[in-house]
Amino acid sequence: MTALSIVVPCFNEQECIAALYQRLTKAAKSAAGGDYEIVLVNDGSRDRTWPMMKDLAAADPRLVAINLSRNHGHQLALTAGLDLCRGDTILIIDADLQDPPELLPAMIDTMQREGADVVYGLRTARAGETRFKRATAHAFYRMLARATDVDIPVDAGDFRLISRRALDALLAMPEQARFIRGMVAWIGFRQVPLPYNRDERFAGTTKYPLRKMIRFALDALTGFSSAPLKIASHAGLWLSIGSVLLVIYILAGWLSGRAIPGWTSLMLVVVAIGAVQMFVLAMMGEYIGRLYSQSKQRPLYIVQEIEGGGIGQPPSHE
Numbered sequence: 001m002t003a004l005s006i007v008v009p010c011f012n013e014q015e016c017i018a019a020l021y022q023r024l025t026k027a028a029k030s031a032a033g034g035d036y037e038i039v040l041v042n043d044g045s046r047d048r049t050w051p052m053m054k055d056l057a058a059a060d061p062r063l064v065a066i067n068l069s070r071n072h073g074h075q076l077a078l079t080a081g082l083d084l085c086r087g088d089t090i091l092i093i094d095a096d097l098q099d100p101p102e103l104l105p106a107m108i109d110t111m112q113r114e115g116a117d118v119v120y121g122l123r124t125a126r127a128g129e130t131r132f133k134r135a136t137a138h139a140f141y142r143m144l145a146r147a148t149d150v151d152i153p154v155d156a157g158d159f160r161l162i163s164r165r166a167l168d169a170l171l172a173m174p175e176q177a178r179f180i181r182g183m184v185a186w187i188g189f190r191q192v193p194l195p196y197n198r199d200e201r202f203a204g205t206t207k208y209p210l211r212k213m214i215r216f217a218l219d220a221l222t223g224f225s226s227a228p229l230k231i232a233s234h235a236g237l238w239l240s241i242g243s244v245l246l247v248i249y250i251l252a253g254w255l256s257g258r259a260i261p262g263w264t265s266l267m268l269v270v271v272a273i274g275a276v277q278m279f280v281l282a283m284m285g286e287y288i289g290r291l292y293s294q295s296k297q298r299p300l301y302i303v304q305e306i307e308g309g310g311i312g313q314p315p316s317h318e
């Protein structure tokens, strides 16, 4: 086992690789001496990212380069790196150096001092990002916080330090649509924030065009909330109440004899069918919601520790 793993997903980051490698190595040395590994995952880059990574890996035994078969997306590239890394403590960081590797010693320090399993970077300022990106990110994190029942920290990215047991819990979640920062929040344990200023991208342009941002937001929302499904239930409830009032109104018209022949029966049928349809939809929504949460096959719970009885000891490997 290695003391520290640094996992970095890279997609078309040729301008960043050299500086990334240098700054990560420096930070890792100061934090873990020689006992670390840097895991770079090439997510189907179309530039020189992979050859550069391969050269670095040939020259430095502490560097592991992983080449994915095609572009699988940020969250899956990160998952590949997390699956294969061997560290006791794991740092997740972007390739573009927007999150300073120099924060590593402070993160390790916080983890030890607070007895935390997760130390996540909290973005207090975001330099060099477009207004659009900042505004959408701001709105996104707040919307997500309202819609989900997991406490996903607001304004935190994937930049975080996690313990081995937290990572193992994370990797036990087999779901396909992975929103890692939400999943890390879901596993629990003690998670503490570390505020920092987010820098500008070191070089190159963002690898998150609007299309990927929308996909990402949808994965987050559908993975951690059934709020959109519940809309049908709410609409069904209010429409049912409304239709009762409507029925009273229709019958009153009929009794007073003001209604033209045929109107009463027609209206009653329309209202009744509408209400029944909404009700049935809402019922189906509830079942689909449960089917969906079952199909994610998440572990049911995660044990933090067990005292006594001799069952809390880690298995020995003699």
Ligand code: UDP
Pocket (backbone or CB within 6 Å): 008, 009, 010, 011, 012, 013, 043, 071, 072, 073, 074, 075, 077, 093, 094, 095, 096, 098, 205, 206, 207, 208
């Ligand atoms: N990335 C990736 N695959 C993708 C898109 C992005 O591995 O399909 C990586 C990218 O190389 C970077 C990280 O994910 O290390 C975050 O991307 P980026 O910095 O472009 O996102 P932004 O900071 O603009 O949200």
Ligand code: MG
Pocket (backbone or CB within 6 Å): 094, 096, 098, 201, 206
């Ligand atoms: Mg970035």
